[in-house]
Amino acid sequence: MTNVLKYVTISSHMGEEFTQIWKALADPSRRAILDLLKERPRTTGEISSEISSLFQVSRFAVMKHLTVLEQADLIVVRRAGRERWNYLNAIPLQSIYERWLKPYEAQWAASMLRMKHFVETSGERKDIMTEQIAAKPRFDFMQIEMEVTIQAGPERVFQAITHDIASWWDETCTYKRGKMILEPEVGKRFYEDCGNGEGSLFGIVTLIEQNKLLEIDGHMGMEQPVQGFVRYELVPLGEATLLKFTHRASGKLRAGIQETYTQDWTDMIKRRLPEFIEQSK
Template sequence: MVGHDVSHIFKALSHEIRVEILDILKNGPKSTGDLNNHFENVSRYAVMKHLTILNEANLILYRKQGRLRMNFINVAPLQMISERWVSNYQGNFATSILKLKNNLEGSSNDMEKGYVHDSFQIEQEYVIKASKEKVFTSLTKDINNWWAYRLCGEDSSFSLEPKVGGQFLESGKNGDDALWGTITYLKPNEEIRLQGLLGMQGAVTSSYSYVLKEQGDATLLKLSHSAVGLLDPNWAEAHAGGWEELLGSFLKSYAETDQ
């Protein structure tokens, strides 16, 4: 990281509104309209200017969803600053202290954010007019061709290595990465089980699986996704809708037509 990049980051962090924007985004992506509504006494122009400064410092990324601009936090630059000035020993010691502090304060803080101790279970089925082999390849080797949701910028790429321990990884152009899941069980052309937060944050345990069943000339794809912990009440509905779009539309179209 060069000095010019560091100065951009510190400039971006020098204003309380920009810091508050990052605090909001650490709990999940927000549209520009949602951020404007949050700051009632700040003009839309001022909020957009703050977002531009954060984007220029690479502290936030955004992508278009229809007419909406969704903003995502990018913690990679902050991590690079930490690694530049903090030794491994100091970092480990500081991490231990922070973990203790978070364990003592975490429950009350999460409750203030609206998180609740809860769980959800999503079960969905889709009939895809393609062989099990084609669907399996689409879920693994070809996942970058249809997985639409991104955390690391519009030009990021996805990979999923089909083996136990294989990572479902998003790699951004600027060196920022996001781990969407890790394979815990694999039976080629039959079943894939993964553990991963899928956009959720905090004290959450989340796992999801795909089961493929032959159905004539087609494949029945069964999705199961469960999560338990401190959850945002909106996560269950958001993930159910996200799976329907990803599997019922994007994956289905790709596996059936290669488009």
């Protein structure tokens, strides 16, 4: 009995960091807001209009839901003029997945989900393909916003995202699994070095403030023609650092690219970068 109580106590303590997330996800209105933001960023006015219509609630109630989601770090808010833009922050959801789901994944479960999706969509596939062929080229836009607190000062974090980027960058997010190199000077390159003069240019450094800001313009590994922009902003939090990350891209974007890049950035910004900094102390 003592061992059982000890296990329950430890489990309860380890889950405290997720309390706000679970409370935020408990309400169907808030889950609906996250579903909307999964599709694309939205202004507060857009969210209020859709959620009010769907759940018959007031604008004030929608604002309270947005506040709860923001406090749980499930959304990131950015202001543009008089508009308040809301973005899905996938990092807390990824934490839940890694804590409770990933250790118990099984191949058969993934296969069953793929089969379910195939059966449900196969009847529509012909019509969808016909529409895609007939459709005119589109100009698409993608924006990813993330925030994560790293237990190190801005100087160390800045060092990691510039000089040490090859140490935590996911090699699957390259063309030929080469070494990623960032030259931390305005006008210099962020590129993949594959040796023998081979490689790929991901972007050019356009703004740099030591231990505060880093901005890079470029396609960031996307199929061209695409124009991209990546921004790292470092905010001191005592002995820690709040890293605000932004990735924007516009042009002819392939279907599902925002979901793919959100997953990749979540893994690198939330897991790989903090782990590298902690291990290198």
